[in-house]
Amino acid sequence: MTRRASARLSFQVMAALDDDARAALRADIEAHGVQVPILRTTDGRIIDGHHRAQIAEALGIDCPSTTVDLDDTQAIEMALRLNILRRHLGPVAWASAFRRLAEVRGLRVGTQGRQRSAGKTDNVAVFPERPADLSALAGELGVTPRTARRRLRLAEKLAGHPDLAAKVDRGEIDARRAEELVRRENFDRRRAAAPPAPVVALGSGIEVRCGDFREVLSDIPGASVDAIVCDPPYDDAGIPLYSDLSAFAARVLKPGRLCIAYCGKVDLPEQLERLGEHLQYVWTGAVFLPGRHSEHHGRMIRGRWRPVAIFSAGKYAPRHWLIDAMTSEGAGIKGPTDHRWQQSVGPFVRWVEQVTEPGELVVDPFCGSGTTGLACQATRRRFLGADIDPGSVSLTIERLRAADAAQGAAS
Numbered sequence: 089m090t091r092r093a094s095a096r097l098s099f100q101v102m103a104a105l106d107d108d109a110r111a112a113l114r115a116d117i118e119a120h121g122v123q124v125p126i127l128r129t130t131d132g133r134i135i136d137g138h139h140r141a142q143i144a145e146a147l148g149i150d151c152p153s154t155t156v157d158l159d160d161t162q163a164i165e166m167a168l169r170l171n172i173l174r175r176h177l178g179p180v181a182w183a184s185a186f187r188r189l190a191e192v193r194g195l196r197v198g199t200q201g202r203q204r205s206a207g208k209t210d211n212v213a214v215f216p217e218r219p220a221d222l223s224a225l226a227g228e229l230g231v232t233p234r235t236a237r238r239r240l241r242l243a244e245k246l247a248g249h250p251d252l253a254a255k256v257d258r259g260e261i262d263a264r265r266a267e268e269l270v271r272r273e274n275f276d277r278r279r280a281a282a283p284p285a286p287v288v289a290l291g292s293g294i295e296v297r298c299g300d301f302r303e304v305l306s307d308i309p310g311a312s313v314d315a316i317v318c319d320p321p322y323d324d325a326g327i328p329l330y331s332d333l334s335a336f337a338a339r340v341l342k343p344g345r346l347c348i349a350y351c352g353k354v355d356l357p358e359q360l361e362r363l364g365e366h367l368q369y370v371w372t373g374a375v376f377l378p379g380r381h382s383e384h385h386g387r388m389i390r391g392r393w394r395p396v397a398i399f400s401a402g403k404y405a406p407r408h409w410l411i412d413a414m415t416s417e418g419a420g421i422k423g424p425t426d427h428r429w430q431q432s433v434g435p436f437v438r439w440v441e442q443v444t445e446p447g448e449l450v451v452d453p454f455c456g457s458g459t460t461g462l463a464c465q466a467t468r469r470r471f472l473g474a475d476i477d478p479g480s481v482s483l484t485i486e487r488l489r490a491a492d493a494a495q496g497a498a499s
C-alpha cells in the first residue's frame with residue numbers, strides 16, 4: 089500500500105513525526121521489527137500506528153495489528169488518547185491534542201474570545217465549563233489540571249506563531265522566551281500602525297488620551313478627581329515624573345482623596361520623597377506576585393512583591409477601611425497582554441473599589457495597556473487615562489473595547 093493510501097485509511101489525528109523522530113523509529117523497526125502492534129478498526133482503518141505501518145511497508149517487513157470494534161468518534165478519541173500518552177509531545181502539541189480530545193468528549197476548553205469578570209481566576213476561563221471533568225481528563229492523561237491549563241494558555245498565546253510553537257515543542261526555546269517574542273512582535277505591530285486619535289471616548293465615562301500627561305491632562309479642573317490609581321515608570325528616566333505626578337495629583341484631586349501609585353523598589357526612597365513634595369504620605373501597600381519575581385543580581389535579591397505608595401491631597405479623609413496588601417492572581421480580565429509592564433487587573437479592581445464609589449472619576453496618567461481603565465469599567469467608575477506611547481494607547485483602547493463588547497454580550 090502506498091503512504092497516501094495508508095493515510096486515507098487511518099485516523100491521522102496528530103501531526104506527522106519530524107524527520108529525526110521518524111528516522112529513530114525506522115532504525116528501531118529495522119533492528120527489532122514492529123514491537124507494538126498497530127490498532128485498526130474492523131474495516132481496516134488505522135487508529136494508532138500509522139508511522140509504524142508506513143515504515144514496515146517501506147521496509148517490506150511484517151506489521152502485526154490488533155482489531156477493535158469502534159465507531160469513528162470512539163476511534164478518534166482512542167487515537168488522541170494513545171498519542172498523548174505515548175508520544176513525547178511538546179507543550180503546544182499536547183495542548184492542541186488535549187483540546188481536540190476534550191471536544192470529542194463534548195467539553196469546551198479555552199480563553200480566546202471570552203471575557204472574564206474582574207477578579208475571577210484564570211482557572212475558570214481555561215476550563216470554562218465542567219471544570220471537574222476537564223481536570224479529570226488532565227489526570228487521566230497523567231498531568232495536573234494546573235499543567236494542562238498552563239499548556240493551553242501557552243498554546244493560545246503562540247497561536248498564529250507556528251514557528252515559535254514548533255521551537256518550544258522541540259525544546260529549542262523556553263516557553264517564557266517564546267511568549268516574550270510574541271508580545272514584542274504584537275506590540276511593535278501596534279506601534280507601527282496608525283497612531284490613535286489624541287482623545288478617544290469609549291462611552292460610560294471612559295476616555296483615553298495620547299500624549300505626555302503633563303500636557304494632555306492639563307485641562308482637568310482643580311479638585312475634580314476622586315482618585316488617581318497609577319503605575320508610573322520605575323526606571324531612572326522616570327524618577328522626575330514622580331515630582332510631576334505629585335504636583336498634578338495635588339491640583340486635580342478632591343481634598344483628602346488618594347493617589348495610589350505602584351512603585352519600584354530600587355529607587356523607592358526617592359520616589360516616595362518626590363511624591364511627598366505636594367502630597368501627604370498616608371501608607372505603603374503591597375501587591376504580592378506569586379510565581380513571578382524580578383531578579384536584582386547586584387544585590388542577589390529575588391523580588392516577589394510590589395510596593396504601592398498611598399498619598400493624599402491635603403489631609404487624608406478616609407471613607408472606608410482600606411486593606412493594604414493583596415495578591416496578584418494572573419492577567420485577570422482577558423485581553424491582549426502585549427504591554428511589557430502590564431499589571432494584573434485584579435489588584436487594580438480592589439484599589440479602585442476601596443478608594444472610590446461607582447460613578448466617581450479615576451485618573452491614570454500612565455495607563456500603559458489600560459489596566460486601571462479595565463478595573464474602572466468593571467466596577468462602573470468613570471476613567472480618564474493617558475499614555476505618552478501611541479502603541480500603549482492603542483492597546484488600552486483595544487482592551488477596553490474588547491471588555492466592553494464582552495460585557496455587552498454577557499448582559
Ligand SMILES: C[S@@+](CC[C@H](N)C(=O)[O-])C[C@H]1O[C@@H](n2cnc3c(N)ncnc32)[C@H](O)[C@@H]1O
Nearest residue numbers: 300301319429430431454456457459475476477
Ligand atoms: C509601568 S507602565 C504602566 C503599565 C500599566 N499599569 C499596565 O498595566 O499596562 C508606565 C507607562 O507610563 C507611560 N509614560 C511614561 N512617561 C509618560 C508621560 N510623561 N506621560 C504619560 N505616560 C507616560 C509609558 O509609556 C508606560 O506605558
